[in-house]
Amino acid sequence: MTEKSGRLIIDKDQCQACSKKVLVWTLVGNSFLVVLKLVSGVMSGSSGMIADGIQSISCVVTSIMVMVTLSWSSRERDARFPYGYEKLEILTTFVAFSVLIGIGVFIVLSGVLAILRRDFVQPDIMVLPVAGIALFATFMIQRHNFCAGEKLQSSAMIANGCHAGADVLSSGAVIGGIVLSQFGPDFAVCDKIAALIVGIVIVKDSLKHWMTSLRGMIDQIPSAGFGQDIEGWICRHYPGYRPADIKFKKTGKKFWVGISLRCSLPATVGEAVVEMRKMNESLLMHFPLIHEIDFFIDTV
Numbered sequence: 001m002t003e004k005s006g007r008l009i010i011d012k013d014q015c016q017a018c019s020k021k022v023l024v025w026t027l028v029g030n031s032f033l034v035v036l037k038l039v040s041g042v043m044s045g046s047s048g049m050i051a052d053g054i055q056s057i058s059c060v061v062t063s064i065m066v067m068v069t070l071s072w073s074s075r076e077r078d079a080r081f082p083y084g085y086e087k088l089e090i091l092t093t094f095v096a097f098s099v100l101i102g103i104g105v106f107i108v109l110s111g112v113l114a115i116l117r118r119d120f121v122q123p124d125i126m127v128l129p130v131a132g133i134a135l136f137a138t139f140m141i142q143r144h145n146f147c148a149g150e151k152l153q154s155s156a157m158i159a160n161g162c163h164a165g166a167d168v169l170s171s172g173a174v175i176g177g178i179v180l181s182q183f184g185p186d187f188a189v190c191d192k193i194a195a196l197i198v199g200i201v202i203v204k205d206s207l208k209h210w211m212t213s214l215r216g217m218i219d220q221i222p223s224a225g226f227g228q229d230i231e232g233w234i235c236r237h238y239p240g241y242r243p244a245d246i247k248f249k250k251t252g253k254k255f256w257v258g259i260s261l262r263c264s265l266p267a268t269v270g271e272a273v274v275e276m277r278k279m280n281e282s283l284l285m286h287f288p289l290i291h292e293i294d295f296f297i298d299t300v
Contacts, residue, residue, distance in 0.1 A: 019148035019149075019154070019157060022144045022145060022147075022148050022157075023063055023066060023067050023157075023160070024067075025141075025144075026059075026063045026141050026144070026145060026160060026164070027060060027063040027064065027067070029137055029140075029141055030056050030059040030060045030063060030141065031060055032137075033053075033056045033059075033134055033137060033138070033167075034053055034056045034057050034060060036053075036130060036133070036134065037049050037050070037052050037053030037056055037130070037134060038050060038053035038054075040127050040130040041053055041127070043124070043127075044123045044124035044126065044127035045121040045122070045123050045124065046123035046124075046127050046174070046177075046178060046191055047111070047114065047121070047123075047191050047192050047194075047195040048123075048173065048174040048177045048178065048191050048192075048194035048195040048198060049123070049127055049130070049131065049174055049178075050195070051107045051110075051111070051170070051174075051194075051195040051198045051199065052131075052134065052167070052170050052171055052174050052198055054103060054106075054107065055103065055107075055166065055167055055170050055198060055202060056134075056138075056167060057103075058096075058099055058100050058103050058163065059141075059160075059163045059164060059167060061096075061099065062096040062099075062100075062159065062160055062163050063160060065092050065095065065096055066092060066096075066157060066159070066160050068092075090213055091213075092159075093159040093209070093213040094210065094213040094214060096159050096160075096163070097159065097162075097206045097207075097209050097210040097213060098210060100163065100166070100202055100206040101202075101203055101206045101207060101210060103202060104199045104200070104201075104202030104203035104206060105199070105203060106199070107195060107196075107198055107199030107202065108196060108199035108200060108203065109199075110195070110199075111192055111193070111195045111196030111199055112196065114192050114195075115189065115192050115193070115196070118189075119192075120185075120188035120189050120191070120192060121188060121191070122181050122182070122185060122187075122188040122191070123177075123178055123181055123191050125178070125182055127178060128175065128178050128179070131171060131174050131175045131178060132175065134167075134171045134174075135168065135171040135172060135175065138164050138167040138168045138171055139164075139168050141161075141164040141167075142161050142164035142165045142167070142168055145157055145158070145160045145161035145164055146158065146161035146165075149161055159209060159213075162205060162206075162209055165205070166201055166202050166205045166206070169198075169201045169205075170197070170198035170201055170202065173194045173197040173198055173201065174194050174195075174198065176190075176194060177190045177191045177192075177193060177194025177195070177197075178191065178194070226248075226289075227246045227248070229287075230243070230246060230257070230259070230283065230287065231243045231246065233283070233286060233287075234259075234261075234279065234283075237279075237282065238275065238279055240263060240264050240265035241261050241262070241263055241264075241265075241275070241279070242261070242262050242264070243259050243260065243261060243262075244260045244261065244262045244298040245258075245259075245260040245298070246258070246259050246260075247259075254289055254290060254291035255289055255290055255291060256290075256291055256292050256293075256294070257283075257290050257292070257293045257294075258293075258294045258296065259293060259294070259295050259296070260295075260296045260297075260298040261276070261295055261296065261297055261298060262298045263297065272297065276295045279295070280293050280295070
């Protein structure tokens with residue numbers, strides 16, 4: 001299946017296959033980075049590198065959650081979930097960023113306490129190449145997750161990319177802290193400050209996306225006049241029918257719409273069904289935010 005986006009034609013099936021590969025490599029890459037960062041952080045005495053390793057653990061957990069989510073969110077609706085499974089993707093995003101906020105707060109508090117206690121250790125300069133490798137790896141992970149997420153319009157994949165983006169920033173802060181700490185014992189505090197910056201970056205970046213996912217879980221309509229636009233469109237194109245009530249239910253990125261119709265024309269049930277089928281196809285074409293429509297005949 002292909003879909004036009006601006007001047008590009010996106011092959012959805014190819015993107016989905018690519019996204020699965022990206023998730024697998026993201027999981028493998030982040031697992032490797034966890035071991036690399038934590039081991040090198042402990043051996044070199046770098047608090048910043050250890051904090052960065054904790055950040056990578058959250059990326060591993062998030063990648064697993066996204067893999068499970070994508071396998072479920074594409075399922076067709078059933079009796080248990082009549083509005084489909086797409087909202088599971090938003091829920092996963094919400095949980096992932098909730099966990100990340102908690103990790104960020106923990107790192108910030110640990111950094112503040114270490115600075116107040118003046119618990120400073122000058123890290124070994126040999127950890128610097130490891131930090132450089134981690135920075136490059138996380139940048140590539142971020143790039144590929146954003147690419148797949150934007151083309152598939154997957155909030156879970158984009159969340160995974162945001163995790164990697166926070167990891168890129170934190171790895172950069174770690175490199176800065178390690179370099180500055182080498183100027184002498186009085187600069188050993190820079191490594192603790194780097195860990196503190198890692199936590200602040202994580203919390204700041206995560207809060208924005210956490211709020212977005214929270215709003216995505218709340219039932220809403222695209223705009224205040226969306227229902228009026230639908231009502232006006234029906235009245236213009238189908239003069240014998242008028243919506244008595246319009247209800248909305250968010251299903252992932254789009255909306256289910258329930259429309260109660262009043263018919264002022266003499267028509268049999270069969271004729272009304274034919275008109276509603278035509279109306280359904282026309283509305284789906286005209287309003288791309290609508291995922292599905294159910295019609296009800298208002299007999300009052």
